[in-house]
Amino acid sequence: MTFDQNxxxxxxxxxxxxxxxGLSDDDHRAFTEHLRACAACQQELGQVSGLPRLLSLVDTQTQVPYAAELAPETAAAASVAGSSSTGLADLLDAARRRRRRRRSWFAAAAAAAAVGVFGAGAGFGPGLLNPPPVAEHYTATAAGSSAKVGVDLVERGWGTQLNLACQDMPVGEEIVVYVVDANGRELPAGSWLGTESGYSRVTGATALRPDQIRSIEVRTRAGDVIATAKT
Incomplete structure (x- = not known):
């Protein structure tokens, strides 16, 4: 599926x-579909994916023992109160109010941090959470073909992500991208259907690391080479 700029x-x-x-079911489905074809959103998602863990620390930091919630003079008053249920109830109420105020403060601070990350386009998010992955860029072409494919190889923990920007591709044909290793082994890394405009942005994946990939080939399902690049 393709989307216009708006x-x-x-x-x-x-x-x-x-x-x-925080998305509704409909918005979640729409964004998930968009994410499959948008390299920019995929990259930014990788940069800020650790934010929920950061926010989860809010609850961890606010769960302190009851004794620590009481000021020294309040704790002393609790000891004097002894068996007085009314006085103890008042002390417990005061401690709960203090916990709520502290939790609200932490939550507000975390929310402000989240707004800062997303509102600024994750300007400081990569440095705070995860460094941006380094991509190796290649341009794939082939003799007798007008197609041109820009390929970014991004190393991941599970292998390599391939971000492809394709121009002048066959319309309506199934297209497959292959990676070839040092032993000549050809592994499919993704497939898609050529669009009417001939332009598409797609994402592929392979278990090979970037340094294990010797070439990239884009072919039709019938095996005709559309574009190729040596790495």
Whole structure:
């Protein structure tokens, strides 16, 4: 599925709520579909994906023992109160109010941090959470073909992500991208259907690391080479 620029901007604004789990079912489905074809959103999602863990620390930091919630003079008063249920109830209420105020303060601070990350386009998010992955860029072409494919190889923990920007591709044909290792082994890394405009942005994946990939080939399902690049 392809989106125009306005659709992209509208869906891109859902990124923050998507990470924090705040989307409705319909918006979640729409953004998930958009994410499959949008390299920019995929990269930004990778940069801020650790934010929920950061926010989860709010609850951890606010769960302190009851004794620590009481000021020294309040704790002493509790000891003097002894068996007085009314005095103890008052002390417990005071401690609960203090906990709520502290939890609200932490939550507000965390929410402000989240707004800062997403509102600034994750300007400081990569440095705070995860460094941006380094991509190796290649341009794939082939003799007798007008097609041109830009390929970014991004190393991941599970292998390599391939971000492809394709121009002048066969319309309506199934297209497959292969990676070839040092032993000549050809492994499919993704497939898609050529669009009417001949342009598409797609994401593929392979278990090979970037340094294990010797070439990239884009072919039709019938095996005709559309574009190729040596790495």
């Amino acid at each position: 659709q992209h901007e509208q869906l891109h604004q859902l990124l923050g709520a998507y990470v924090l789990g």
